[in-house]
Each structure stands twice: as structure tokens, then as C-alpha cells.
Amino acid sequence: MVDIGTGMVALGAALSIGLGALGTAYAQATIGAAGVGLLAEKEHMVGSVIMFVAIPETLAILGFVVAYLILTTLT
Numbered sequence: 001m002v003d004i005g006t007g008m009v010a011l012g013a014a015l016s017i018g019l020g021a022l023g024t025a026y027a028q029a030t031i032g033a034a035g036v037g038l039l040a041e042k043e044h045m046v047g048s049v050i051m052f053v054a055i056p057e058t059l060a061i062l063g064f065v066v067a068y069l070i071l072t073t074l075t
Helices: 004-041 043-054 057-073
Strands: none
Touching: 004 043, 004 057
């Protein structure tokens, strides 16, 4: 049987990954749509568009790091 403290730690870790991934998905969707529009007009901006799409991915990585810290320090 799992006590309430362990369940709350697991919930916190799950929320950090889940909400980080949702934020990343929303940001990449809007940036990706704008990037495709930019590439339709200026084809030489491919590198900038790839960089702008990749930047929000750090939010998902940060969610994994926070979840790892929660699970290893509080359990």
C-alpha cells in the first residue's frame, strides 16, 4: 500500500512532465506555423526557423529534470 506522501510526490513529478510537454507542444505549434509562413516567403531562413522551433523543447527537458529531482530527493 502506498501512503499519501508518496502519491503526492508521484503526482508532482507527473505534473511537471505533463504540463511542460503541453507548454512545449503549444509553443512549437504556433512557432512552427509561423515558421512555415516565413519559409514560404524567405527560403533562406531555414536555420533560424529550426532554431526557433527547437528552443521551446528546453521546457520539456526542464520538466524531466524537475521530475527527476522530485523523485530522487523526496522519496
